[in-house]
Amino acid sequence: MTDIIDFSVFYERACERKGGEAAMRAMLPEVVSDTELAKVTDDRVLSLMTRCIFRAGFVWQIIDRKWPQFEEAFSGFVPLYWQQVPPERLEELAQDERIVRNYQKILTVPVNARMIVEIEEDYGSFGQFLANWPHDDQVGLLLFLKKNGARLGGNTGQYLLRLLGWDGFVCSSDVLTALRNFKLLDASPTSKKGLTQIQATINYWHQETGLPRSHISRILSYSVG
Numbered sequence: 001m002t003d004i005i006d007f008s009v010f011y012e013r014a015c016e017r018k019g020g021e022a023a024m025r026a027m028l029p030e031v032v033s034d035t036e037l038a039k040v041t042d043d044r045v046l047s048l049m050t051r052c053i054f055r056a057g058f059v060w061q062i063i064d065r066k067w068p069q070f071e072e073a074f075s076g077f078v079p080l081y082w083q084q085v086p087p088e089r090l091e092e093l094a095q096d097e098r099i100v101r102n103y104q105k106i107l108t109v110p111v112n113a114r115m116i117v118e119i120e121e122d123y124g125s126f127g128q129f130l131a132n133w134p135h136d137d138q139v140g141l142l143l144f145l146k147k148n149g150a151r152l153g154g155n156t157g158q159y160l161l162r163l164l165g166w167d168g169f170v171c172s173s174d175v176l177t178a179l180r181n182f183k184l185l186d187a188s189p190t191s192k193k194g195l196t197q198i199q200a201t202i203n204y205w206h207q208e209t210g211l212p213r214s215h216i217s218r219i220l221s222y223s224v225g
Contacts, residue, residue, distance in 0.1 A: 005182050007205040007216065014222035024222060031212045032165030040127035040164060042116050046077040049112050052160045053105050053151045062100070069098035074109065079120070082113035108150035115148045130166050135213060136203050138168040139195045154190060167212045169202050171195075174221035181224075 018024035050070070055063045063070075073096050075081070090110070094103040116126050123129040133141050141161070146153035152160065158170045169175065171189045175198075179185040184201050187194035205216050 004184070004201065004204055007209050007211075007219075010178060010220055010223040011209075014219045017225075018222050024219070027222070028215045028218050029162055030165055031167045031214055034131040037165060038125070038128045038131040040125070040130075042079045042120055042126050043077045045126040045164070046079050046082065046109070046113055046116055047071065047074075048163050049149070049152065049160055050074070050077065050105075050109055052156050052163065053108050054100055054102070055159070056151070056154075056156050058100065066099065073098045077109075077113075079113040079116040082109050083117050085110050085113075105151065111150035112152070118148075127164075130161075130164065133166075135167050136199070136206075138213075139192065139199050141168075142195065143192070162214060167214050169198060169213055169217035171198060172217075172221050174225035175217055178220040178224045 015021045015024050018027060047070075051063060051067060054070070071077070073093060090103075090106055093099065093106050094101050099106075119126050119129045123132065130141075138161070142153075142157045145157040145160070149157075155171060158168065161168045162170055176185065176189055179198065179201065185194060185197050187197060189195065189198065202213050202216050205211070206213050209216070211219075
């Protein structure tokens, strides 16, 4: 990818749009070390997974404001319990006014709990699993989450990784616009081909600049929006 545009073009635009370099950098997402990531407990992973799923297609602020009640209704999101939860418990949640009563989304919890428990058996925890996954292969990780989890395809899996602090990109509309403006993306961002194009470009800029991939992704969005 020797003919790819220098990332400084996007960096300078982002600084201009966000009130200067210091202001722009203060808005970048947190990236945690693999050591810190490995310490994330499985109940927190299931909680964040469920939060991202309920946010999808809904007003994020409403979900975030109600999340303490979600935590209470789901008894702290312990995967060992939720992987084999009785069906009547799920039906009760569908009537529980403490949460957004979307039964299809409620049904994702035992599926994702099972995935987490299976990963825990092999890696010690989901956090350990993520800490060992190479950051230059986000596409492989996203495909794994889509195949083995429930409703973790599309941007939902990407936002989950961002919330956990795993260093990766998010295909927001502004990021896609920035890439398309310079003809760096010519496939659907939901396809494997499109994701691979995005990953290759961001990996290249990561090598060029030393910036975390999540920062590159956010800076791309700031260069447009």
